[in-house]
Amino acid sequence: MNDAWGTVTAVDDGQATIRMDDGGCGRCRESGGCGGNNLGHLLCATPRTLRVANPERCVVGQRVRVGVVDGSLGSSALHAYAVPLLGLFVGALGGSAVAGEIGAIGGSLGGLLGGWWGLRRAHLRSRDDPRFRPSIRP
Template identity: 45%
Template sequence: MIETQATVTALEGDYALVEASQGGCGRCHEPGGCGGNNASQLFCHGPRHFRVLNPLGVKVGEKVVVGVPDGAVSHSVLVLYLLPLALLVLGAVAGAALMPGARDAAAAAGALFGGLLAWFLARRLQARDVQSPRFQPVIRQRL
């Protein structure tokens, strides 16, 4: 489980809105850390806000540890990056193979079709995954 510290800023039923001052697991500068927070600083500055399950019933202002289940991040990477890339390339190859006379145009059309198919599939898979407890971030403990 990937964990990070956060502060509860608001409550919404069974969920809490939390503000994480750091991204990732906090091991960016340690040996074996992936450095993901360093890369995220290029695109997103300041605190990050998340909606997480609140099984402990924490209150606004409390410091907590938020955990993301194992496999949730890698699953999202597969769905949002690798699936579109694979379908884009497969679409281009299939288009070029089906119409050898107009290879470039067919490859572009096939790539476009593969990209659109990937977009629809990724939206559908992510919408399903949002509802799954396997992928929900959750408050693990109070600090």
């Protein structure tokens, strides 16, 4: 499980709004950690909040552990980076073969947009899948 800690800020209709304490996996300060949380603080100073199911009936102010199933985070990151990048490369190679440098530029833009569109469709198909949804852990 990939877990992080947060505090319940609101509860309604079986859902809890949770303000996350830290971003990332929690290994930022350990040796071998990527340090991505430090960069995240520079780019986004507002606290992250999640809205998750509340089967444990947590109350406002309670600290909770929130997690996602193993493998889902890595899979999502791989798709988010690989699909648009692959579209960019395929579009550039195809455009270059058809119309040289101008074709490569147009093909790379078209491939990048196509990759983004495919990623967006995959997101819409999988957003109701419980494997990709954060949940409160006991």
